[in-house]
Amino acid sequence: MGVAYPHCFLYCPNLHSIPVPHPNLIETDGNPRQTARDSPTVNVVCPDCGVVSAYSMQDVTGGLFIDRPSLFQANECHLVAAEVECDGENCRAPKVIHAILGDDQGTWRPKAVQTSWHFSDTARCGAGHQLRLEKPDKQLLWTNLHTLHW
16 A cells, blocks of 8 residues: 655646645644634735735645655755835735745656736735735745645
8 A cells, every 4th residue: 555645736827836835734823613704815926927915724625645745845945035125115914925846856747937927916914904015036035834824
């Protein structure tokens, strides 16, 4: 019998699947009856088309695959977060986007490059302002993450 590996995905508005790390199944807030309305959102870049959209834990789908590790388990890619800009004047709210980048030792690479990224209407800062890249050609400073901050 083979090994079962969990795979998790989000679907962008253009119906591309976005691989995401398997969420931590331990309740961090002590409230297992959290509603979809209360669930925090994260802004994630689609590696296929470059659209940045907001997602919640309820948007995650996936399943178990026999003898096929996920891209994260196979060290093909990793999750990163970067601070961007928003349309709010003097806004101090968090303005974070998450992206999936290829690992140096792996062969998987995102199709959409940073200069082609664009923001859906759902991609907002913590205060609700529309997100944007001030200089799309400027390399963002990334922070490596192991999981999304739901």
